[in-house]
Amino acid sequence: MRTALVIGAGIAGPVAAVALQRAGLTPTVYEAHEGPADEVGAFLTLQVNGIDALRTLGIGHVVSEIGFPTPRMRFRSGTGKLLGEVSTGAALPDGTVGVTLRRSDLYRALRDEARRRGITIEHGRRLTDARAVPGGVRAEFADGTTATADLLVGADGIRSRVRRAIDPAAAPARYVPVLNIGGFAPALDVGTAPGGYEMIFGKRAFFGHVVAPDGAVWWFANPPRRSEPAPGELAALGTAHWRARLNDLFAGDRTAACAIIAATPGELEAWATYDLPSVRHWHRDRMILIGDAAHATSPASGQGASMAIEDAVELGRCLRDVPEPDAAFAAYERLRRSRVEQVVADGARSSNAKAAGPVVRVLRDALLPIFLRRQGDRAAAWLHGHHIDWDAPVTTTAGAGHR
Incomplete structure (x- = not known):
């Protein structure tokens, strides 16, 4: 059975481990922090496309009791004027809508689910380097230990050491x-x-x-x-x-x-x-990036967690159906790059609008109601309506498995 090292136990890492296990691999997750470092006090939204992707792996239940529904957003100017209202995504067939939850609760729930499925998560293992070895890849950790496997998944966030191992000249965040x-x-x-x-x-x-x-x-x-x-x-x-x-x-x-x-x-x-507008190299020498390590978006997009979860599911499908790792990684990148880079670009525009000067502020308040109406329809169809079919086969030439 093929083995995988997953670096990072935030959101992307545990979900990727579950997806890899379901695809027939044996994953082990390595986390730099000695214990749970859950960013207590922060919260996030998990949109319906992210929830749908978790359900694809059979783990959608992990968010059912740790968040609360947040189906809409209402925008106002500083004067109190209503600028518009949009949904956070059309409900799934059973009525499920996007949820807001503490980041710490989501981290904990995903880790607990991975462990329940027999996946090992090791804390206090800070990656310092990773390199190809005959037939696989070796990870080196700050405590002097090493680990080898058939492939390595970098789910280690916006300051990713795996990204630097893949491309030492990678542009910074x-x-x-x-x-x-x-x-x-x-x-x-x-x-x-x-x-x-x-x-x-x-x-x-x-x-x-x-x-x-x-x-x-x-x-x-x-x-x-x-x-x-x-x-x-x-x-x-x-x-x-x-x-x-x-x-x-x-x-x-x-x-x-x-x-x-x-x-x-x-x-x-x-x-x-x-954020990371565009990462030049997502994979090399049996190493691959997912989540924020490959395409961090500003919080304004509301899609960081959902994009990471989608990544994990698609990577699992690709490694299931394409035996050679580099070919599987290339298929994964074709499925993901254009979508996630569009989300990053949208998030950057939203963040910049928050810091507008007086002239731009007047234009924004005049045009935003029109934009929100149009963006709401687009998001429902393209962003929130994205569905990954786990059972659809992946080929090396085309992306499949989406509605």
């Missing part, structure tokens, strides 16, 4: 000129019903929030920042700075932003936004 910060406010009346995102293009920054079923308000903000922060700079600023900064940014807007931030307990810390 691109800074997107907004920051991210967010949190959870206890039950608070903000005038909106649970399950619908309120997205506000404020005069000085973007703010979004959604009310959970228990009344808690999950929120995020995108303070503009043209220059890339130095390492450690944002963390050093501290909670008092961020509370004052956010209050200043949103004080002139007709939103609940300031009240939500004031009600949020605990520490606040911002982080920078990056």
Whole structure:
């Protein structure tokens, strides 16, 4: 039986391991952190195409109890004017819609499911290098250990060491000129019903929030920042700075932003936004990239997790049907590259719109209602309606298995 090393135990890694196991391989997952590093405090949306891809592998149940439905997004200007409303994707046949969930809960659920299926996940194994050896690939770890297998899957995120092993001259991640910060406010009346995102293009920054079923308000903000922060700079600023900064940014807007931030307990810390517009080489010498390692998108796309899950399913199909790894990897890239790069481009445009100046802001508020109506139809058909048929055969010349 063929073996695989999967580097990274975030979202893409455990799902890829399940897909590879189902395709007849024996995967082992290696994670750099000593224990679960779950980014407690962050949350994400998992769109219907991502849920559908999990169901393709028979593991859709992992999200059924850890998130809540968020079927729509409503956009407003900083004056409170409604700019438009879009769905987060047409419901699946059984009525399932996109969900919002804590990142830590999704990581944990996917890891637990992989382990339940007999897949080994080893923590504290930070990859330092990977290289081809006769008949396979060898991974070298910071603790001095090594591991060999028939192939290696890089699911190690936007700072991927596997990407550097494949292409030492690979372009670095691109800074997107907004920051991210967010949190959870206890039950608070903000005038909106649970399950619908309120997205506000404020005069000085973007703010979004959604009310959970228990009344808690999950929120995020995108303070503009043209220059890339130095390492450690944002963390050093501290909670008092961020509370004052956010209050200043949103004080002139007709939103609940300031009240939500004031009600949020605990520490606040911002982080920078990056994406990868186009990675030159996805595979080499029995090594392949998936998820953020190959095509990181800004959070504005709402598709990072779903794209990673789709990648994992397609990689499993390709390795099942195309015996030679490089040929299987090439088939996988043909199936995925154009789709994911379009998602990255859309996410970059959305992020840039959040940091608009006064002139662009006026144009944006005038044109956005038209764009949202058109984009909603396109997303339903192309983005959210994407389905992968696990049983459809993969060939080396054409992509199959989609509706």
